[in-house]
Amino acid sequence: MKKLKMFFDIEKEEQWLNEQLQKGYRCTNISGLGIYTFEKTDKRYVLRLDYQDYLSKQKFKDYRGIYEDFGWSYINGPWLGGIRYWQKEEDNQNEIFSDRESTSNYYKRWMGYSASLAIVFLFFSYTLYKDSGLYLAEGLWNMGGSLFWKAFLFETPFALLRSLPALMVVFFGSSFYKAYRKYSMLKE
CATH class of the missing domain: 1.10.287 (Helix Hairpins)
Structure with missing residues (x-):
């Protein structure tokens, strides 16, 4: 399933994406033009957004590795900087920011x-x-x-x-x- 949607508020975007997850549709891709791709799933997922400035290749690799160590999978985000999309199966640690x-x-x-x-x-x-x-x-x-x-x-x-x-x-x-x-x- 594909949906076209534009957001100016990243909290509203995160809320909308999590509503899609509650309906049983896991996000698989997000294009820069606001096209969201979903697939049907039986598992419960949670999605979080993080805004990052430009990261060098090494810093991006480290940044991505830290999140993946905690079970988050990277969906998409612009290479130079901007909003990063993280998704994982729902458990008791559903927040990206711990403090x-x-x-x-x-x-x-x-x-x-x-x-x-x-x-x-x-x-x-x-x-x-x-x-x-x-x-x-x-x-x-x-x-x-x-x-x-x-x-x-x-x-x-x-x-x-x-x-x-x-x-x-x-x-x-x-x-x-x-x-x-x-x-x-x-x-x-």
Whole structure:
């Protein structure tokens, strides 16, 4: 079974993947385009996500070896860095992070991930909007009557597409804030 799904919050992604596991579908592959591949299983599995910055080949080998020693199997993740997907049969040790420090490091990495993407989209938004607004039709605001409404309704879907980078700033900014709150609670 294959499903196409996009996530901006890694906690929601992890929750959704574990819901699929509860339904009896084990994840076998995750593509970078948001295509999740599942297979039917009778065993109970648990899946966890971990965000890691760039790891050299040796550090990645060590990182992977540590998790595999504890029974986790690596599903997928980008080579240069990002979200790593770990899955194993359910037992009494279902958490990747065993202490507060490693959990706080996870949220710290998540804050860096969210902040960097928010900054990229903020820069992109600035370059997109600095010389013009959302509506690019010349003379739109000078039109009158039904001609205005026709042009306005025609231009609105394009204006909404132009607003996507600004919306991404809000999404990643809120993701940063959520991670920051959880990180600061763990530091107390």
